[in-house]
Structure formats: structure tokens, C-alpha cells
Amino acid sequence: MDAVSAATPLVALVGNPNCGKTALFNVLTGSRQKVANYAGVTVERKEGSLLTQSGKRVRILDLPGAYSLDPLTPDEQVTADVLLGRRAGESSPDFVVCVTDATNLRQNLRLVLSLKRLGLPMVIALNMTDIARRKGILIDADKLAAELGVPVVETVGVKSSGAGALIELLDQVAVPARVRQAPVWTTPTPADIAHDQSEVRRLLRVVGGDRLDEVTLSDRLDAVVLHPVLGPLILALILFLVFQAVFAWAQVPMDAIKAGVDQFGTWVGLYLPDSLLKGLLVNGVLAGVGSVLVFLPQIIILFFFILILEDAGYLPRAAFLLDRLMGSVGLSGRAFIPLLSSFACAIPGIMATRTIQNPRDRLMTIMIAPLMTCSARLPVYALIISAFIPQRTVWGVLELQGVVLFVLYLAGIASAMAVAYVLKRMGSGSTRQSLMLELPAYHWPNLRNLLIGLWQRIEIFMSRVGTIILALMVILWALSSFPAPPAGATGPAIQYSIAGHVGAWLAVIFAPIGFNWQISIALVPGLAAREVAVGALGTVYALSATGSDMSGALTPLIEHSWSLPTALSLLAWYVFAPQCLSTLATVKRETNSWRYPLIMAGYLFALAYTGSWITYHVASALLA
């Protein structure tokens, strides 16, 4: 029976955060999921479909976790709006599955009582019953159903067969024959809340499951993990291992991808005659795809760890430990992992801000993420440092080149903190932000959830970011290739292209910060990605070497043609400048608007110009 989509019933999963709702959603829908954003907000919208035994298709919407129908966060706002039929573009659900954590019924039942008041047809999924049973928490599901007048099914979200009873029940769900009136919600008074509380207590007495374990295993773990001394040490160790893995493990696949794309480009080049098409394919499309693909290993490794730590319940604890430290500049403790990730690459870092629920904290973290020194800056730093900073030991033990590199990293961190502080001050004046962060019980990460989560991150990165980056790369290629140099031209081809003309015009703007026309031209294709500037400089200086030979050949050249203030000024430029279209494209995707990438580009270019100007003039004055 292949029903028309209009006749496909829509089932919404609702529940408290950390009730295992997403795991249950994964079991119900498998890989048949669509991840997008709700219109106008950065809240993730997850919809999937389920095929029941009788061959009926049911649409399943995984609503964001909520403690209450009186929303405090954008997540809760979406959940309440969808349930009440107030959200434009979203049809209100035909059926509600209220997912509850059987080990935490005391808290979860309050939302159940609120949902029941809405009067939507619903079922209660008593989830995590396996863990509850192991803890000795036995809940009489039939009694609970009788007491509430709502069907109750037991589910185990981490087992593929754990949703059998729920699927059977969903088989019965149908689209109502006539349009139902939207449910009405009135905010409970303190008396209502007190009434619900005594009702929850009464229910728990009747159905069981109110074993308030004095000290659970999670508590014993928390005694160590949240310990004022041991806690930060464990966190530091975990972070060290994660970032070691991001840099070390990713190197081999990254090199392989780079080599593979280069190889493929050479191979295509052999079979195609010299033509515009060849240039477009090899230098535009392939180079563009390659420059995006190369970040994939880092993204996979980073999210592998983030998803495991999140599923196990560690991430909120890390936020707890770092809350005070990050709070001093107005950031949330949850901002730490995205910012640290940005040292590898700002793209996975910005994608990792999805773990920050508070939209203001998330936006602030996104805005300062590009200030962290990403690995793509290293080729540029390495080239300039090796050409201009002498190899010599300072203060007995330190190597001067290393000190300069360290200062560049430090400049990035310090400016990020300063920007965060300014943004906090510019905010509405209130410094008091609520935390109220749940620290869920620890549990073993689930492989299916890990794989589905990883696949979703890869898909988001490849399809959405890939398309926009690819388009921009092709445009940049065209700008650097057209028009072709006139017959008898002596300079490098790029000099006669649009990019060359833009560069010549930029040279006027960049003269006050010490950049010559060669640097200015190289910065245009260097917009694509920071390390591209090294290759572009090679093109401008008409070098024929490629790859790693390039910087070797460039070093003596720039050493003689640039002054030291120019070199230092370019270093300062690279600390700030948003010379990475992929990052800006990611910000556009993650914030759902052009506003924030434009603000980001604007403030970073302004910082870069100011920083370079100061550096150039101070250095010139000192050396004069």
C-alpha cells in the first residue's frame, strides 16, 4: 500500500533532554533520516520515516528535547510551537510519542502530565527499561497506562529490536478524517505545579520505580570526574588524546586525498588537450573539490570523539568543569571543544558548536572560531618565518623561530578572548546567563548512534558545504584565468586576469601596510584557502616548481624582495584575515543567513588591516 504523502501520518517524538529520544528515533527510522534546520532558526530538524509490518509508512519527527511546554530555549520554543500547531510551515503532528527515561521517571512524568493536558492522541514510551531493570527499578507499565488513561509501551532505544511494541502501536495510527482543532496551552500557575508534583509522587507510589538510589555508579564516577583537582586533569588528558588523534591520525588520509586528487588531475591533464575545459576541470573543479575533501579526515576523527563523549554523558561534565574559566570572557563552558577543534580547522569547529544550546553562546563561539590558528595557516607562517626570522637561540633555551610561531598562536587566542569580551559588553548589558545544565547518567556509547551521527556530519559537510565551496572555487579560478594574457606578454598569466587587475587595485589599498603588488595579487586566489596563497605567490613570481618544492624555491626570492616589516605585517594579516571562503560558507550554512558570515568577514578584515598597519609601522620605526 503506497499512500500519498498527504495521507502519511506524522508522529512526533517528544521528551526531556537526555531521555534517549534520539536513540529511539534512530532505531525507528534507521538511516532514512533528513536533517535540516527549522525555518528561521538554528534548531536542527530531524525527520525520518518508518515502514510498519503491514507496509504502512509513518513520518517520524524527532522534536528537540524539552523540560516544559513553556519554552525557555529556542529548542523548547520549536517543540511547543510544533505541538500547538503554531509553527509556520510545519503541520501539527497526528500522534505524539512521549519518550520517558524509565530511570528518571520522577522528572519525566511532569512533561507527560503537561502533554496529556493538550489532548493530542499519544502513547508513552517507557525508554531505557533495560538500564532501569539492571538498577532494580521495576515499573508497572499496565498500571501506569491505567492511571494515566494513555497507552504505555516499553522500549530500549539502544537495541535494534527495542521498539517492537511501539512500532506495532504506530501501525494503528491514521490521519484523522477531519481537521482537529489546534490544542490550547495555558501556562500553569504555582498551584498547578504543586498539584502536578503531588500527582507525580502518587503515580510513582502506585507504579513503582521511585527508588532514589542514594549513591549511584554515576555519582561515584562524578566524584572523580567532577573533582576540583582530578576533574580538570582528566579533561586535559582526554583533550590531549583527542587533538593528538585529530592531527596525527588525520595526516595519512589527508596526504592520501591530496595525492589522489593531484594524481587524478595529472591523469585528466594527460588525456585532455590544453583548453579552457581542461583548465576548468583541473584547476577549478578538481582543485576545488580537493581543497574541501582534504578536511574530511579531521572532521570524521573529531566528530568520532565528540559523539562518543556526548553519548557517554561526558560533554556536559566538560562544560561544567570549564564553565567558570570560559565564563570570565562571557563564553559558555560548552564553547571549549569547538574552539579547540578550530586549531585543526575552523570548519569542524563551527560545526561542533551545535552542541551549544544557547543561541547567543553558540553565535559568539562561531564568530571567534576563525581566530584560532588553524592548520592551514601553518604553510604561510612557515614560509615567512623561515625566510625572515633567523635561526638563533634566545634566552638560552628558546628557538627564535619557534617563539615567533608561539606568539602567532597566542595572538590568535588573545584576540579571540578580547573579541568575546567586547561582544559580551556590547550585548544587552546583562552578564547573568542561566546554566541549568543536566548532567545525565553515564552510559556506554552506542555504535548505531555513533555511525548515524558521523554519517550525518559527513553528509552535511560534503553536500551542503561542498556545493557552495565548489562554486566559489570555480569563480575564483575564472577570475584568475580570464582574460588570457595578450600575445607577447612577459609577466605571469595571472597578472593580466581579473584577479590580477583586482590585485593591482588592492596594492594601492595595501600599500600603507607594506604589501607589494605581488602579495596583493596572491591574496585574491588566497581567499579560497590560506595555504593557496603560497602557491599563488609562486605563480606571481613565475616559479615552475610545485608542492613542497615551491616554498623552498620561494624562500630566497621573498627574502630579497620583501622588507622585514612587510613580512611581519603579512604574518599579522594572517592571524586575523578571513582568508578562507570555506569557513564563511560554513558559517552561512550553520547560521542560516548571510548576515553573520558578512559581519565576520568585515570585522576580521578590519582587525587584519589594523593589526598589519600597526605591525608595519612599529617595525619600520624600530628598524629605521
Next chain:
Amino acid sequence: MTISPLQDSVRAPSLAGSSAVLDTGGVRLVDLPTGATAQVLSVVAGTADGDGVGGTELGRRLAELGFLPGERLRIVARGFLGREPIAVRIGTGTFALRAYEAACVRVSPERS
């Protein structure tokens, strides 16, 4: 069992100072030492405060998380360097609260 109603005090909790005992009785949750257990007496939210969660909303949200009169709680841990955030076990859940949030909850400490 009497349940003291949730109320909005005109006094912001941060201004309550260090005086441990106020008219509502008991002590503030924020003043309990790590490891202490207590029973919730009342939730007294301060006045609305900027764009953070303030006033009635704060009191209501704490209630929704389970901070309700009669419920028992325990201080699980405190943040590194200082007294906030505070990890509190209430019922079967554990929540991290900022000091100003924890100051809204008045409790009666239990002897351990």
C-alpha cells in the same frame, strides 16, 4: 503536607548577601557544602534580570527541573576554581546550576 507557594521576592537573590537565614527559613542551596543533603523548602526567584532567565521564569524552570518543596537534594560537586557551578542531585537527576540560580532555592539541611 503544606507546600509553600512559588513567589517572586522583590529582593534579588544576589542582594540577599551572606545572611544564611531569611524570613522563608532554612539556608540557601548555594551555601551548602559539597556532599551535603537537604530538603527543599521553597524556590524564591529574584526580580527579572536582563535577557537571562530571571524572575518568575527562573523559579518556574527550577520547579520544572524538580526543585520543589519537599524534594530531597544533594550537592554532588562544585566547579573548579570557586563556588560555581554547583552540581546538584535532585530526585533521580543531576543538574549544574550557577550560584545565582542555586541562591533561589531555600533548603533545610539534613544531618548526615
